[in-house]
Amino acid sequence: MKALQAMTKYNGKQKIIFYNNLGNNWQELADYFEIPNRHQKQYPQGDEAREIWAWLEQNARLDQLEPALKDIGRPDLAAKIHSSGTLESSPEPKKISGTCPYIGLRAFTEDEAVLFFGREPEINALFDKIITGRFLAVIGASGSGKSSLVRAGLLPRLRQTENSRGWEWLRFTPGEVGDNPFMALSAALKPVLEKLGMTPREMATQLQQRGNIDEIAEKYQLQRPSATQLVLFIDQFEELFTLVDENYQQRFIQLLDQAIQSPYLRIILTVRADFHEHCLNYTALARLINCGAWHLASPDISSLSQMIVEPAKVAGLQFESGLVGEILRDTGTGSGALALMAFALEKLYLACFPNTTLTLQAYRHMGGVSLAIGRYAEEVYRNLEPPAQNALSDVFAELVTVDSERRVATRKRADFATVAKTAAARQLIDAFIEARLLVKNTINEIDAQMHSCATKIIVEVAHEAVLTHWDLLKEWIDVRLNDFCLLRQVELETTEWLRNNQSDANLWPHERLQQVYAMQQKLQPRLSAQALDFIRPEAERLLEKLNDSALTHQQRERIGMRLADIGDPRPGVGVDAAGLPQVEWCKVPPGRIVLENDAGTFNVDAFFIGQYPVTYKQYRAFLEAVDGYPDERWWIDLQHAPEPGEQYQTVDNHPADRVSWFDAIAFCRWLTFKLGYAIRLPSELEWQQAATGGCTENVFPWGPVFAPMYCNTFESGLGRTTAVGLYPQGGSPVGALDMSGNVWEWCANCYHAPEATDATRNACQVVRGGSWINYRVVRGGSWINYQEESCAVFRFRYTPGDRNRSLGFRLACSSPIIRTPEH
Numbered sequence: 001m002k003a004l005q006a007m008t009k010y011n012g013k014q015k016i017i018f019y020n021n022l023g024n025n026w027q028e029l030a031d032y033f034e035i036p037n038r039h040q041k042q043y044p045q046g047d048e049a050r051e052i053w054a055w056l057e058q059n060a061r062l063d064q065l066e067p068a069l070k071d072i073g074r075p076d077l078a079a080k081i082h083s084s085g086t087l088e089s090s091p092e093p094k095k096i097s098g099t100c101p102y103i104g105l106r107a108f109t110e111d112e113a114v115l116f117f118g119r120e121p122e123i124n125a126l127f128d129k130i131i132t133g134r135f136l137a138v139i140g141a142s143g144s145g146k147s148s149l150v151r152a153g154l155l156p157r158l159r160q161t162e163n164s165r166g167w168e169w170l171r172f173t174p175g176e177v178g179d180n181p182f183m184a185l186s187a188a189l190k191p192v193l194e195k196l197g198m199t200p201r202e203m204a205t206q207l208q209q210r211g212n213i214d215e216i217a218e219k220y221q222l223q224r225p226s227a228t229q230l231v232l233f234i235d236q237f238e239e240l241f242t243l244v245d246e247n248y249q250q251r252f253i254q255l256l257d258q259a260i261q262s263p264y265l266r267i268i269l270t271v272r273a274d275f276h277e278h279c280l281n282y283t284a285l286a287r288l289i290n291c292g293a294w295h296l297a298s299p300d301i302s303s304l305s306q307m308i309v310e311p312a313k314v315a316g317l318q319f320e321s322g323l324v325g326e327i328l329r330d331t332g333t334g335s336g337a338l339a340l341m342a343f344a345l346e347k348l349y350l351a352c353f354p355n356t357t358l359t360l361q362a363y364r365h366m367g368g369v370s371l372a373i374g375r376y377a378e379e380v381y382r383n384l385e386p387p388a389q390n391a392l393s394d395v396f397a398e399l400v401t402v403d404s405e406r407r408v409a410t411r412k413r414a415d416f417a418t419v420a421k422t423a424a425a426r427q428l429i430d431a432f433i434e435a436r437l438l439v440k441n442t443i444n445e446i447d448a449q450m451h452s453c454a455t456k457i458i459v460e461v462a463h464e465a466v467l468t469h470w471d472l473l474k475e476w477i478d479v480r481l482n483d484f485c486l487l488r489q490v491e492l493e494t495t496e497w498l499r500n501n502q503s504d505a506n507l508w509p510h511e512r513l514q515q516v517y518a519m520q521q522k523l524q525p526r527l528s529a530q531a532l533d534f535i536r537p538e539a540e541r542l543l544e545k546l547n548d549s550a551l552t553h554q555q556r557e558r559i560g561m562r563l564a565d566i567g568d569p570r571p572g573v574g575v576d577a578a579g580l581p582q583v584e585w586c587k588v589p590p591g592r593i594v595l596e597n598d599a600g601t602f603n604v605d606a607f608f609i610g611q612y613p614v615t616y617k618q619y620r621a622f623l624e625a626v627d628g629y630p631d632e633r634w635w636i637d638l639q640h641a642p643e644p645g646e647q648y649q650t651v652d653n654h655p656a657d658r659v660s661w662f663d664a665i666a667f668c669r670w671l672t673f674k675l676g677y678a679i680r681l682p683s684e685l686e687w688q689q690a691a692t693g694g695c696t697e698n699v700f701p702w703g704p705v706f707a708p709m710y711c712n713t714f715e716s717g718l719g720r721t722t723a724v725g726l727y728p729q730g731g732s733p734v735g736a737l738d739m740s741g742n743v744w745e746w747c748a749n750c751y752h753a754p755e756a757t758d759a760t761r762n763a764c765q766v767v768r769g770g771s772w773i774n775y776r777v778v779r780g781g782s783w784i785n786y787q788e789e790s791c792a793v794f795r796f797r798y799t800p801g802d803r804n805r806s807l808g809f810r811l812a813c814s815s816p817i818i819r820t821p822e823h
Helices: 012-021 023-032 048-058 062-071 075-083 110-115 120-132 146-159 181-188 190-196 200-210 213-223 246-259 273-280 283-292 301-314 323-331 337-352 360-365 368-382 386-390 392-399 423-434 465-469 471-499 510-523 529-534 538-545 553-566 616-624 661-675 684-692
Strands: 135-140 167-172 229-234 265-272 293-296 400-403 408-411 438-447 452-461 585-588 591-595 600-604 607-610 744-750 765-768 771-774 776-779 796-798 807-809
Touching: 012 048, 012 075, 023 048, 023 062, 048 062, 048 301, 048 323, 062 075, 110 146, 110 301, 120 135, 120 146, 120 293, 135 146, 135 273, 135 283, 146 167, 146 229, 146 265, 167 181, 181 190, 181 200, 181 246, 200 213, 200 246, 213 229, 213 246, 213 265, 246 265, 246 283, 246 471, 265 273, 273 283, 283 293, 301 323, 301 337, 323 337, 323 360, 323 368, 337 360, 337 368, 337 465, 368 423, 368 465, 368 471, 386 392, 386 423, 392 400, 392 423, 392 452, 392 471, 392 510, 400 471, 408 465, 408 471, 423 438, 465 471, 471 510, 471 529, 510 538, 538 553, 585 684, 591 684, 600 684, 607 684, 616 661, 684 744, 684 776
Parallel strands: 135 265, 135 293, 167 229, 229 265, 744 807
Antiparallel strands: 400 408, 438 452, 585 607, 591 600, 744 776, 765 771, 776 796
């Protein structure tokens, strides 16, 4: 009778004996156990014994089988079952009343082995495998209990076995110390560092470079003669692929391959089944796993029954009739069922405490196995204050990652201080930790600067079941799944970019980066400095390249075209939010100007000049405005052509071309009205002062000698305009660009009377060859002119109505803060 009251488990042979020998007594046995008639009627003919056995398992009544067989007149069958094979029994377990015997979502520890049931065959199999081999990989679905099996099953068994005494265990996960598994291993080896005379940083570096864990294990064994074996238990090995920098993955696998060559080392790892394929992508790891893999199946009904009933016995608890069967039916044997059942049992105990009877009413009230975790998480969340509820996105953005290939969300660890950066986030985290939905742990972390090992507090989701069974969080993840995938891709591509010496070929284009920036707005992730550098805007990188004096004209032109394609971000090149030209002003100091060919010497007051020629995008704002080009207000005393000139290079960041002097003056009048301060064309005196900075030695804006790579003149060979500002080396002393080449720039004054800037159509008429000629000055040369015509002092002229492919203009003002009377 004692054997029947103790923990009972039948082997396969005993089941077969029961199936083959019960015969027509099945009806009597079913009635003995009061199995409902509706169930009996559904039994397939010939399989009645099998159906009864399954019912007894589900309702945790197999311990009553042998007495029942005797009561219905089949003592022979009871004796045959009892004597066949081995009926495993153990002494009545020690009671631990007042303590919850169920651990919920977290994994068992070695100290909780007394509560670990239902995995005896698996423990035996693992024991045989690790005793006879040096590498063991426990592979199973998320929530199948891999970590618990090793920690509370295999490890205690090894400690109790004579030939494995003296084995010492070190447990770590690949990603528990940043993204470097060598640091995680070094942190686990902390107890032996001092005896080996090494700092954690030295240990990590040595392991990474040499992979000499076998040598370290041998030294460790010499320091501790009683330690015959060092067992490295690498838990949650999938972190090697989800959290670890790719630069370390291959090297760490090589370390494992070298480790099993040592007579002092054994390796045990647990890995999720959905990452098995990742493991096979590495030759050395595939070889190890093919020899040492052990696949953990989900527990069957019999094992689940033991997991429910036996811990309750240890704690002195009992179940209301029918409750165990209902829990088993709700749980099923699918992937992840074990974690949900464990959570439900923990909540059931707490709901019934201090009573020692677990009731159906309490179980059903909390939603059973399938709904318990979601309802509980939602209850904890709803009890938070609104600010803490609103912190959910900030918190879980740090605690969730995805396998971008399979698009499956997984948990990740995060620094507690970083995640709990606000009072609201701290409140949410504390509440979920108290509810055991989040877990806070202290880990060892290597300080690279101090060459020491320090402690760090991390937080993580207790189990992935929280991610999949809490509807609110599941919906939150689903909405952001693409963003999480993109975030993971950024991390992986950053690693690849660094591996390739930051090659431009690995950088993402502007269009793809826009998706990254949108993802950042949603997730607010903490990215490494390297990742932030990787996702720098393409335009920012292109503009930096312009500072390279070795660039060819063709390369500069391509940069300009690409900037136009993606939206040139430079101030002064485009328009503002209101669609008006946005001008960057350069301050020009006063000075004294000498015009060439004895055209005169003049004083120039301080003023401001545009950094760039007016661009096509800016000029088009005038052309397309209802009150722009067609509005006669801007054309008083000017020649107003019915249609504007047809732009030669229709690219937004190129200079406006085919612009007459009249067109430029009308533009200035329109923009003055729009911006509220006086905008005009510069006089050629002002233009020359801006181009030379007042230095008479500056024949060109950059100095006395022509530099063919500093400007777009005929010498460039391009034969067309380029985007403005592509030659920063050719800038003038005041910061104005393109004052040599690209397009001629209209000036306000008459060619034959430099001091005359009257903006009327006939103000500059002079007699030449018997005809009245009206000339206005242009300066700076163009893409079609040689260097001599593109110097800072060269004067040229066109009639004010001329429009051609090389004519543009630049703006000037006395002060951009002095408003006109109308404003």
